[in-house]
Amino acid sequence: MNHAAHAFWLDSPGRGEIREVPLSAPGEDEVLVRSLYSGVSRGTETLVFRGQVPESQHAAMRAPFQEGDFPGPVKYGYLNVGVVEEGPRTLVGRTVFCLYPHQTRYVVPASAVTPVPDTVPARRAVLAGTVETAVNALWDAAPLIGDRIAVVGGGMVGSSVAALLARFPGVRVQLVDADPARAKTAEALGVGFALPADALGGCDLVVHASATEQGLARSLELLSAEGTVIELSWYGDRKVSLPLGEDFHSRRLVIRSSQVGTVSPARPGRSYADRLALALDLLADPALDALITGESQFAELPALMPRLASGEVPALCHLVRYGETAAV
DSSP states (O other), X not given: OEEEEEEEEEEETTEEEEEEEEEEOOOTTEEXXXXXXXXXXXXXXXXXXXXXXXXXXXXXXXXXXXXXXXXXXXXXXXXXXXXXXXXXXXXXXXXXXXXXXXXXXXXXXXXXXXXXXXXXXXXXXXXXXXXXXXXXXXXXHOOOTTOEEEEEOOSHHHHHXXXXXXXXXXXXXXXXXXXXXXXXXXXXXXXXXXXXXXOOOOEEEEEEOSOSXXXXXHHXXXXXXXXXXXXXXXXXXOOOOOOOSTTTTTTTOEEEEOOTTXXXXXXXXXXXXXXXXXXXXXXXXXXXXXXXXXXXXXXXXXXXXXXXXXXXXXXSEEEEEOSTTXXX
């Protein structure tokens, strides 16, 4: 038996469309998932939408179930929550998270889906991929009790990091962003907020996620001697200048990259599945609802994505709903 499905495709940079796609019945050890929600990760997905993935990074930037190639046509995305309609008995009827693009129904190996805990609403579970990035960053950063920490960049990833740091005992955490509106997000997450010029210095650790060279330069300024910047930003094909003169060497500062594509070497016994399961468990905290800042129907994606990419629609994670009107 064949199933009908509809998927969002980037036809060419700046132009998306919804396509009907064939879908075969699931085989042994596969599942058929009906999407409930997906999330638009504004930072990465808008770079893809604008065609700004460097050719050297085409392979590294592939999503697990991507079809097509950069710059397009390409089907891209990785924050999907749905219900298993067919598959192994232990999964049928379960709400699951999958690193799948925006599509109404899809078939994947059963091993590619992770059950969503009963304590986590399906709509909040779309944040799992981003919270997983934050988990990996904090494994790399290894914050200590009493650390003075700034998170520079209050987007989806930076806010997720700040939300997890709010649970650490005895730390001073400040979310730093040029947009004063991010103060409400920080308040909801239980952390302090400051504009870049007003941020507290003397930090042992700064997590940078603004994807701007100004943000990275300010991150270095906020460090105490021998402090570390964990760099989470991805700049696409843009070149970045850094102030590595003056006191960068005398203060023995460190810039360290962190990227979700590899499990942190600081946790050698953990797998990708372990990390994702932990992220889903952490999403039981309702404070993380503050990261979902918009909502649309699946059919609206072709018109919505240019507005997200241009910043006309401000968003952290934009939620995509699926339902009777989705396959239009």
